[in-house]
Amino acid sequence: MTAGPTIGVDVGGTTTQVVRIDAGVPATARATTTPADPASLADAVTAAIAATLVDGELPARIGIGIPGQVEPLAGVVRHAVNLGVGGEPLALGDAVRSRWPVPVLVENDVRAAALGARAWLAEEDRLVPDLAYLAIGTGISAGVVLGGVLHRGRDGLAGEIGHIPVVPDGVRCPCGLDGCLETVASGTAIARRWPSPDGRSAFALFAAAEAGDARAAGIARDVAGHLAGAVHWLLLTYGVDVVVLGGGVGAGDGPLFRAVQAELAARAGRSALARHVLRPDRVLAAPADRPIGALGAAALAADVAGSQEQVSPAGAYGKEAT
Numbered sequence: 347m348t349a350g351p352t353i354g355v356d357v358g359g360t361t362t363q364v365v366r367i368d369a370g371v372p373a374t375a376r377a378t379t380t381p382a383d384p385a386s387l388a389d390a391v392t393a394a395i396a397a398t399l400v401d402g403e404l405p406a407r408i409g410i411g412i413p414g415q416v417e418p419l420a421g422v423v424r425h426a427v428n429l430g431v432g433g434e435p436l437a438l439g440d441a442v443r444s445r446w447p448v449p450v451l452v453e454n455d456v457r458a459a460a461l462g463a464r465a466w467l468a469e470e471d472r473l474v475p476d477l478a479y480l481a482i483g484t485g486i487s488a489g490v491v492l493g494g495v496l497h498r499g500r501d502g503l504a505g506e507i508g509h510i511p512v513v514p515d516g517v518r519c520p521c522g523l524d525g526c527l528e529t530v531a532s533g534t535a536i537a538r539r540w541p542s543p544d545g546r547s548a549f550a551l552f553a554a555a556e557a558g559d560a561r562a563a564g565i566a567r568d569v570a571g572h573l574a575g576a577v578h579w580l581l582l583t584y585g586v587d588v589v590v591l592g593g594g595v596g597a598g599d600g601p602l603f604r605a606v607q608a609e610l611a612a613r614a615g616r617s618a619l620a621r622h623v624l625r626p627d628r629v630l631a632a633p634a635d636r637p638i639g640a641l642g643a644a645a646l647a648a649d650v651a652g653s654q655e656q657v658s659p660a661g662a663y664g665k666e667a668t
């Protein structure tokens with residue numbers, strides 16, 4: 347008898363990604379649209395998982411990453427604002443377990459993605475014990491892995507640095523404070539500061555700055571300076587080996603990443619300590635085409651289930667199930 351697959355799910359504001367891992371090899375990646383109505387979210391996640399299984403097949407375990415405040419073992423989600431989930435708990439774990447009676451672990455999406463980033467680095471022959479994953483998307487948040495283990499903190503909020511105020515008397519943040527990091531450097535903030543009709547404000551802003559637009563260059567430098575500051579905090583606060591930039595805005599080795607690298611280099615040029623901490627090989631961009639969140643959710647489920655299964659580097663992420 348062979349063990350069933352490990353399933354990893356990444357529930358995003360617009361897209362839900364599912365990976366299926368057979369005998370350690372990621373074989374299938376699928377993307378579906380996340381429903382706008384939270385009442386249908388659990389059904390949609392269940393359907394997305396079912397689409398990766400053949401009839402009657404039982405997965406070995408399921409990991410799910412989702413925005414918001416999460417109780418991992420209970421599988422309960424609260425305050426996933428972009429998904430319409432408020433203070434009323436969403437029992438996502440129970441809903442999935444009622445379909446498949448197997449271990450189901452739910453985790454905050456960025457925390458889970460930190461494990462996916464670590465798995466990606468391992469594939470690149472760079473297995474590090476300590477890593478921070480800085481997700482820049484609609485909001486900003488970090489996931490931290492210390493000694494190979496996800497660091498959640500007492501309430502799962504370790505790494506929620508997007509809500510640290512960085513601009514005195516800045517723009518009011520939905521969290522209630524003024525001038526949070528998210529209000530100046532998230533995808534939402536960039537769209538406000540540099541509106542783009544195609545919805546790709548971050549790319550448009552940094553491309554315009556690189557092309558010599560003076561106003562764009564000023565905003566881009568401010569955004570990149572705040573993101574470089576976040577990288578600097580993470581390196582010094584947690585002492586991690588590497589900070590990986592990811593998320594819908596932060597992934598990919600493009601103009602935003604180059605601007606952050608330039609800001610870090612400017613800091614390093616002024617200080618021997620900064621030069622030591624901000625070495626270029628300690629700051630990387632996650633590949634934009636890799637389902638890092640879903641792979642991290644699968645890795646987390648495998649860890650918690652006590653499985654010895656390792657995710658092999660030989661995975662063919664591009665394969666689409668039909």
Ligand SMILES: [Zn+2]
Pocket residue numbers: 508509510519520521522523526528
């Ligand atoms: Zn805030």
